[in-house]
Amino acid sequence: MTDQTKKVALLHGAGYAGGELIGLLANHPAVSLEIVTSRTLAGEPVWKAHPHLRGVSDLTFSGEEVDLGDVEAVFIAAEHGKSAAAVQNLLAKGYDGAIVDLSADFRFNQASMYDQWFKFTHPMPERLADFQYGSPELFSPYPAGTKYIANPGCFATGVTLALWPLSRHLSNMHVAVTALTGASGSGTRAKETTHFPTRDGNVRAYKVLSHQHLPEVQQNVGPTVRIDFIPVSGPWTRGIWGTAHIHTDSKVDFEAVSQWFEEAYGNAPFVRCYPGELPEMRWSVGTPFCDIGWVVKDSTLIVGFALDNLLKGAASQAVQNMNLVLDLPETMGLLPTPARAYASL
Numbered sequence: 482m483t484d485q486t487k488k489v490a491l492l493h494g495a496g497y498a499g500g501e502l503i504g505l506l507a508n509h510p511a512v513s514l515e516i517v518t519s520r521t522l523a524g525e526p527v528w529k530a531h532p533h534l535r536g537v538s539d540l541t542f543s544g545e546e547v548d549l550g551d552v553e554a555v556f557i558a559a560e561h562g563k564s565a566a567a568v569q570n571l572l573a574k575g576y577d578g579a580i581v582d583l584s585a586d587f588r589f590n591q592a593s594m595y596d597q598w599f600k601f602t603h604p605m606p607e608r609l610a611d612f613q614y615g616s617p618e619l620f621s622p623y624p625a626g627t628k629y630i631a632n633p634g635c636f637a638t639g640v641t642l643a644l645w646p647l648s649r650h651l652s653n654m655h656v657a658v659t660a661l662t663g664a665s666g667s668g669t670r671a672k673e674t675t676h677f678p679t680r681d682g683n684v685r686a687y688k689v690l691s692h693q694h695l696p697e698v699q700q701n702v703g704p705t706v707r708i709d710f711i712p713v714s715g716p717w718t719r720g721i722w723g724t725a726h727i728h729t730d731s732k733v734d735f736e737a738v739s740q741w742f743e744e745a746y747g748n749a750p751f752v753r754c755y756p757g758e759l760p761e762m763r764w765s766v767g768t769p770f771c772d773i774g775w776v777v778k779d780s781t782l783i784v785g786f787a788l789d790n791l792l793k794g795a796a797s798q799a800v801q802n803m804n805l806v807l808d809l810p811e812t813m814g815l816l817p818t819p820a821r822a823y824a825s826l
Contacts, residue, residue, distance in 0.1 A: 490516035493559040500531035501796035509814030535536025554579040587612035587631040592789030635794025646745040648702040661715040722762035769797035
């Protein structure tokens with residue numbers, strides 16, 4: 482560690498996204514992960530929750546009440562409704578560094594969204610406007626002085642990136658999106674819908690037209706885009722694969738669509754475009770990329786997207802955002818990222 486090394490901490494790091502963050506930060510050339518907390522595993526080595534990190538990190542989980550010292554950035558990987566309390570506690574103690582929150586707790590400017598979509602009353606509505614929605618491809622460079630980042634949701638990342646270029650050019654667009662996700666998207670806590678006998682060899686739609694990432698996408702693409710979203714649980718561990726179906730009143734110009742995506746993502750290091758084909762999920766699993774492809778026939782446009790829900794949908798995007806906020810190169814610590822299985826699952 483050098484004098485220029487950025488010290489960071491991770492709160493609530495025992496979940497799947499936490500494990501990915503620890504692994505990424507352990508290999509980041511400009512960062513030193515100093516603290517990882519867990520409510521239930523305080524005093525245990527981090528590999529107790531993340532066996533694939535044995536020999537990679539020698540950190541021990543701290544309890545929730547911890548002195549952050551001179552930490553410059555804090556990641557929060559708590560469940561929805563818990564991160565806001567963690568932020569409240571940090572600020573009350575005088576912490577003045579950067580915050581990257583992986584939950585939904587600061588993704589909306591209107592507090593009423595939390596009562597409606599997440600069934601809790603936000604404890605810090607006055608702080609919602611302080612958080613920048615952390616989609617680098619849409620909003621980077623962030624406003625000068627940005628310190629607080631609301632990291633996007635996994636489905637929201639894929640669907641937004643698939644629709645954003647179209648929303649800039651097609652008005653009153655009606656889109657039907659179906660997206661399948663692996664079991665790790667449901668978190669570490671066992672439940673009937675992620676139980677192996679009911680998930681293996683099966684697909685199951687859930688929260689049809691009412692998933693909590695839908696208003697997040699709507700906020701990004703604007704009110705002129707109508708989105709019907711069907712999320713589906715797939716029989717695998719990690720990765721999201723989906724398609725967006727758009728029907729127009731006239732013939733779709735393939736070259737124009739390709740130009741729209743090139744304009745949007747030609748300089749985006751973590752979006753890979755495949756004009757004329759739809760990406761396979763396996764290409765993006767284990768990487769920090771969102772893959773997007775499109776196919777046109779007559780008045781129909783199909784946009785396909787694929788990403789790793791734990792990386793571009795969570796941890797690697799959080800590190801990407803940290804890099805931007807701390808004035809580090811956007812890709813630092815993320816490229817190259819070899820494809821790998823999540824060994825502890």
